[in-house]
Amino acid sequence: MTTLAISDNGRVLVPAALREELGFKPGTRIYAEVKDGSLVLTSASQRTAQRRAYFADLMKRLNVPEDASLVDEFIAERRAEAARD
Template sequence: MVVYELPLQDNGRVVLPAALRKALGLTKGDKVLVEAEGDQVTLTTARLRRKRAQEIAKKYAQPGVSIVEEFLQEKRAEAARENEESEHSSEVSGS
């Protein structure tokens, strides 16, 4: 782990050292994400966060199964159940 001591400039600006920008693959105009939790601040990029999320998702994905298709099937089944429940409650209430 590398620790940088960065001075807080006018209006709260902090300049990231070139070595850190290079390590994170940052270029002018890129957006960074700053997370604050308690007394800790974490800086990352949307690209790196997306990559980590994809790596986590891969651990749980079944080979040959589309996560999107699986999600859509679950949503369709949920909608069908809700539709059946709605029709059943209409029949029970006599509407």
């Protein structure tokens, strides 16, 4: 386990070994959140992967076919509504 210190201005330096292990490169946007009393840092690509996995699981639980395009269905519904007006 690595110990980090908070500087006087509130900055935390993440050591190179941890940055390398996590794939954090200079300029990487990092998201910070508190989960169960712990600070969790996540890169944008990790966050995107988590969201995609969450929605893929949700679509499976809702029995939505994998090849279905909800965007196309939404647009078709809106066009049908506009045609009725």
